[in-house]
Amino acid sequence: MGEDVAMKFTSIGYRHLISNPTWYNPLKKRKGAGVSHIDLTISKGEIIGLVGTNGAGKTTLLRMISGILPLEHGEVTSNGKTLDIDALRSLVGFMPEQVRWSSQQTIHQTMTEFAHLRGCSIQSALDILNVVGLKNRMDSTLDALSQGMRQRLSLGIALLGTPSVLVLDEPFNGMDPVAIDAFKRLLRSLARKGISIIISSHHLAELDHLIDTIALLHRGQMLAHGTTDALQASLGFEQMTEILSDKEIEASLLETMNVLEHVQTDHEHRYVIESGQPDLLETLIANNHRITTWRVVPPTLIELLCAATGMDRASIGMDVEQSSMIPLRTIGGEEE
Amino acid sequence: MTPSKRMWHLAFALGRRRLFSTRMLIMLPILLLFIPGMAWGFSDSNIQLPAEQVPTNATEVMFLASIGIVFAGTMAAVLIAHDGISRDRASGVLEVRLSQPMSRQRQGLVLILGHWGSIAIPVALLLILSMWLVGYRSDMWIPMSDALVYIVASMLILLWYTVFALLASSIAKEQGSAIAFSIGLWFLFTLLWVLFTTLLAALNGVAVGDTQDQGYLIFEGRLDLLSPNGVYHHLLETRLDGVDRGVSAFGAYAAAILWTIVPFYAFQRRLNRLVP
Numbered sequence: 286m287g288e289d290v291a292m293k294f295t296s297i298g299y300r301h302l303i304s305n306p307t308w309y310n311p312l313k314k315r316k317g318a319g320v321s322h323i324d325l326t327i328s329k330g331e332i333i334g335l336v337g338t339n340g341a342g343k344t345t346l347l348r349m350i351s352g353i354l355p356l357e358h359g360e361v362t363s364n365g366k367t368l369d370i371d372a373l374r375s376l377v378g379f380m381p382e383q384v385r386w387s388s389q390q391t392i393h394q395t396m397t398e399f400a401h402l403r404g405c406s407i408q409s410a411l412d413i414l415n416v417v418g419l420k421n422r423m424d425s426t427l428d429a430l431s432q433g434m435r436q437r438l439s440l441g442i443a444l445l446g447t448p449s450v451l452v453l454d455e456p457f458n459g460m461d462p463v464a465i466d467a468f469k470r471l472l473r474s475l476a477r478k479g480i481s482i483i484i485s486s487h488h489l490a491e492l493d494h495l496i497d498t499i500a501l502l503h504r505g506q507m508l509a510h511g512t513t514d515a516l517q518a519s520l521g522f523e524q525m526t527e528i529l530s531d532k533e534i535e536a537s538l539l540e541t542m543n544v545l546e547h548v549q550t551d552h553e554h555r556y557v558i559e560s561g562q563p564d565l566l567e568t569l570i571a572n573n574h575r576i577t578t579w580r581v582v583p584p585t586l587i588e589l590l591c592a593a594t595g596m597d598r599a600s601i602g603m604d605v606e607q608s609s610m611i612p613l614r615t616i617g618g619e620e621e
Numbered sequence: 622m623t624p625s626k627r628m629w630h631l632a633f634a635l636g637r638r639r640l641f642s643t644r645m646l647i648m649l650p651i652l653l654l655f656i657p658g659m660a661w662g663f664s665d666s667n668i669q670l671p672a673e674q675v676p677t678n679a680t681e682v683m684f685l686a687s688i689g690i691v692f693a694g695t696m697a698a699v700l701i702a703h704d705g706i707s708r709d710r711a712s713g714v715l716e717v718r719l720s721q722p723m724s725r726q727r728q729g730l731v732l733i734l735g736h737w738g739s740i741a742i743p744v745a746l747l748l749i750l751s752m753w754l755v756g757y758r759s760d761m762w763i764p765m766s767d768a769l770v771y772i773v774a775s776m777l778i779l780l781w782y783t784v785f786a787l788l789a790s791s792i793a794k795e796q797g798s799a800i801a802f803s804i805g806l807w808f809l810f811t812l813l814w815v816l817f818t819t820l821l822a823a824l825n826g827v828a829v830g831d832t833q834d835q836g837y838l839i840f841e842g843r844l845d846l847l848s849p850n851g852v853y854h855h856l857l858e859t860r861l862d863g864v865d866r867g868v869s870a871f872g873a874y875a876a877a878i879l880w881t882i883v884p885f886y887a888f889q890r891r892l893n894r895l896v897p
Contacts, residue, residue, distance in 0.1 A: 301896070351720045353897060371722060379720035384713035390638065398634060401627045402721040402728070442717055 289329040290363075291449050291481040292376070296322045297359030299349050320346050320505040322359070327450055327481045332472065333510070334496035335485040336586055342505040343485040344382065347454050350483065351379035363449070375404070378448035380439045382455040386427040392438060393423040396445075405446040416471070417441040432459040440468075444475075451475065453484045457491055469495050489586045501593055508593040513583065520592040522584055524560035529553050529578035530569065538568065557582060628727045635735025639701055640742065648697045652747055655693030659686040660751030664758040679763035682755050683771055684857050690775050691811060691850050694744050695782040699803045702736040702786035706895075707799035716897040729892040733885070737783040741776050748772055767860045774856035777877055781849045782807065784884040791891045814848045835865075842866025846876045 300319030307313050320342040327333065337343050348354040352374035361368045363376060386395070392414065400410035414420045417437040422430075430438065436456065443451055453472075457465050472482055472495065486492055489499075500510040509516055517524065525545060533554050542565065546557035558565075560581060569576055587598060622630070639645065662668070663676060663685040676682045709715035718728060748771065756762040763771070789802030818841050827840045845851020846868060855873035858864045868876075 348716070348897075353716060353719045371724060374720060375722035377720070379717065381713050381716040381720075384717060385711075386714065387712060394634075398631060399717070399721065401622075401631050401634075402718065402723045404622075404624070404627065404722055439717065446722075 290326055291329045291331075292327045292361060292363045292368075294323060294325045294327075294350065294361050295359050296324060297349055297356045297361065298322055299345060299354050299357050301345070318342070318505060320349070320502070320507075323507045325350075325500065325507065325510060327483065329449070329481055330476045330479045331498060332476050332482045332484065332496045333498050333500050334489070334492040335483055335500045335502060336487065336489055336492070336589075337485075337502035338487060338586070338590065340504075341487075341502045343487075343502055344454055345505075346502065347379070347452050347483065347485055350450070351377050351452050353379070375446070376448055377450045377452055378443035378445065380436075380443040380451070380453045380456055383432075383458055384435060384439045386430060386435045386438055388427050390427055391424050392419055392427070392430075395427060395438065396423070396441065399442045399445055403446040409447075410441075410445055413441045413444050416444065418467075433461065433464045436460055436464075436468075440471075447480075449479075449481065451480055451482045453482065455485055455487075457486070465491075487586065489583065489589070493583070499589075501589055503590055503594060508590075516589070517584060520589065522588075522592060525557050525582040525584075526560045527578060527580050527582045528556045528558065528569075528576060530556070531575040531577070534569070534574070535572065538565075538572070553577065624723065624727060627723065628731055629734075631731045632734035632738065635731060636738035636742075639736060639739035642701075642739075644700060645739065645743070648693075648700060649743065651693050652697055652743060655689035656686070656744065656747040657751045657754055659689035660754050661758065662686075664755040664761075666759060679752070679755050679759070679761040680767040680771075680860050682759065682761065683752065683763055683767075684854075684861060686751060686755075687771075687775070687854070687857055690744070690748075690778060691853065694740070694775065694779055695807055695811065695850070697744070698737070698740045698779045698782040699786045699807050701740050702732075702783045703790055703799050703803040704796055705732050705736055705787045706790040707793045707796055710897055711795055713897075715895075719895070719897055725892045725895070726889055729889050732787055733780075733784060733888070736787065737780050740783065741779050744775060744779060745772055748775055770860050771857060774853055774877075777856070777881065778849055778853040781880050781884060784888050785849075788884060788888045788891060791888070791895055810848050810850050814850065818844050838865070839867030842868045846872070849880055852876045852880055 298319065298321040300316040300321070302314040303317035305313050305315040318340070323346060325333075335343050335346065345354065349356060350373075352370045355370060361373055368376070390398075393411070396410040396414060397407050400407050403410075411420075411423070414423055417440050419434065419437055419441060422434065425434075427435075427438075436459065440453075440456070443453070451472075456468065460468065472484070476482055476497075483500075484492065484496065492499075498510060498512050499516055501508040501516070509519065511519070516522075531553055533549070534556065542562055543559040544556055545559065546555070548555040566576065566579060584592075590596070591598060660683065663682045664679075668676075670676075670685075676685060706715065709718060719725070721728075752763050752768055752771075785806050786803040789806060790799045793799035793802055821844060822837060822840050825840065827834070827837045842851075842855070843866075845855060845866070852873065855866070855868050856877055858866065859870040859873055
């Protein structure tokens with residue numbers, strides 16, 4: 286991850302207008318859910334995982350970063366200069382969640398059209414088809430594309446004009462595991478070239494081994510942004526290790542470790558313990574335990590959110606109705 | 622390539638796509654029937670018209686045949702443009718378009734020019750064919766200046782309906798509403814306007830439906846300035862002799878300019894605020 290800042294968003298916000306009819310004004314609208322006072326610094330070549338539950342404001346934030354929605358307040362800067370919305374759009378490539386490309390237009394014609402919209406050369410647009418693996422299908426009509434190919438086309442269009450920030454909204458939806466793997470490798474290679482990537486998901490596991498930092502969004506507010514380790518440390522998360530053993534761990538040994546979970550099945554015992562005991566594995570093997578699994582367990586999105594907001598699972602669970610206008614607890618800050 | 626050139630290129634590509642689309646193939650026979658077909662019919666020397674009107678020159682024949690533009694041309698414009706935005710919005714493509722650096726004003730112009738071009742070109746060709754048919758059949762040839770006014774006015778009414786349809790398409794959240802909005806607007810100005818005019822005339826104590834009553838003609842003429850079809854006919858009437866409906870040529874031109882600018886502005890404003 287590079288240290289140079291590609292783009293910086295300071296205190297940006299947007300609230301959607303929702304219908305609020307009255308008898309004298311049936312078209313009346315009022316401000317509803319949205320995102321508020323988001324600060325986000327994007328380093329060059331950084332891959333940020335934007336995570337949050339349904340309705341957290343991920344898509345709204347991504348649309349703002351892409352210049353589709355205006356910034357109602359706050360500003361965006363790049364190389365020390367404040368950007369207007371047109372300049373912002375020229376620096377950002379956006380791939381929305383599932384575009385249903387369909388018409389008798391070919392991939393070649395579509396790329397040409399978007400090259401004109403983007404203001405880049407047609408040759409560069411055709412070169413990008415090679416990058417996303419659609420070069421051999423460029424004469425196929427959009428109607429003939431599978432979902433995976435449509436995703437690739439969306440990515441190809443997002444890459445037009447060599448953007449410095451690539452914004453991807455739930456890009457893995459509808460992709461098979463092979464395509465996801467290829468997609469992740471492509472994203473990593475783009476990041477190595479200095480392109481910053483923001484990728485949204487509501488599954489932390491999906492972003493495993495891909496992202497450099499996590500940005501945690503909940504009810505329209507950015508709760509935290511940092512590396513997974515830093516986030517866990519600031520949230521007071523202990524690293525957890527999952528152990529699968531063929532027999533129960535001796536009571537004397539259990540006393541020396543903090544067991545968070547123990548599940549017994551017919552054939553094995555599953556333990557989740559606090560990490561930080563380097564000799565434990567050796568001791569277990571010496572005691573004739575057959576260890577089939579030993580892995581560090583990453584926190585789930587729910588656990589992160591619970592830790593970050595101070596809420597319990599039940600409060601976070603299905604409550605996606607409203608953005609919170611009351612500041613939630615922020616990491617490293619004071620609880621309000 | 623400059624932004625303007627890119628814009629023209631995109632508009633041309635969009636127009637070509639729409640021009641060779643399936644729906645244009647479906648509409649072409651209708652346009653053929655209504656535009657050259659009407660001109661052929663009205664140029665018949667034995668034609669019997671209501672109120673014993675007899676067209677005495679090619680301009681009058683073309684004026685009568687303009688009903689084909691009002692019915693079929695405008696309907697075709699609406700059918701071509703009604704999903705210009707709503708289709709992309711439903712599929713998610715609109716989001717991709719709006720994230721591109723080309724300004725929304727230019728993208729709006731691309732939509733207008735592309736859709737309008739795709740209907741204006743075949744209609745203009747059919748109008749030229751109609752004028753030739755009238756000349757061929759009745760040996761009355763339309764003067765070049767009248768032909769020019771006729772074609773320009775027809776292109777303008779197509780432009781207005783294209784912009785209305787795109788505006789409706791930008792407001793509608795899905796295809797069904799976009800069709801309902803656009804067809805509803807077409808229905809209002811093409812069919813319901815007569816009812817609206819007579820109702821208002823009756824309320825104002827004017828002799829309703831008496832085409833010989835000057836008071837009614839003037840009332841109707843002025844009210845027609847509020848309808849694109851009415852303004853279209855006012856523009857055509859500037860080339861006819863002995864027509865007085867209380868609106869000067871200048872008034873007709875001014876109304877045409879307003880009917881061009883106001884929906885244009887409304888559409889661009891709408892596009893600037895559009896949330897995909």
